[in-house]
Amino acid sequence: MCGKSTAIFGTVNDSITNCSDKAFFAYTLAYEKYHSYRDSLRNSFDKLYRDTAFAGGERELFTMFYSTSEYHYTLYYYDQAGNLVRTVPPSG
Numbered sequence: 001m002c003g004k005s006t007a008i009f010g011t012v013n014d015s016i017t018n019c020s021d022k023a024f025f026a027y028t029l030a031y032e033k034y035h036s037y038r039d040s041l042r043n044s045f046d047k048l049y050r051d052t053a054f055a056g057g058e059r060e061l062f063t064m065f066y067s068t069s070e071y072h073y074t075l076y077y078y079d080q081a082g083n084l085v086r087t088v089p090p091s092g
Helices: 018-059
Strands: 075-078 084-088
Touching: none
Parallel strands: none
Antiparallel strands: 075 084
């Protein structure tokens, strides 16, 4: 075009052959299968873990026993300076 007869881009020496393509495709396929298998194991483990954790709440039973007790307290009254002003014993 426009009188230029030289190529814009140089020639590319491609060393890819049928054998190298097969190795590349085999590696790529193995890589994809491995990652699919790994992801399925992770998802399976996560789902099983969550299902077990949530199901555990249905099987657990919590009980609590206590006895009521009354305690008697002595009341101490202080003024603003911190001096003890009055003491009320438990008997009132």
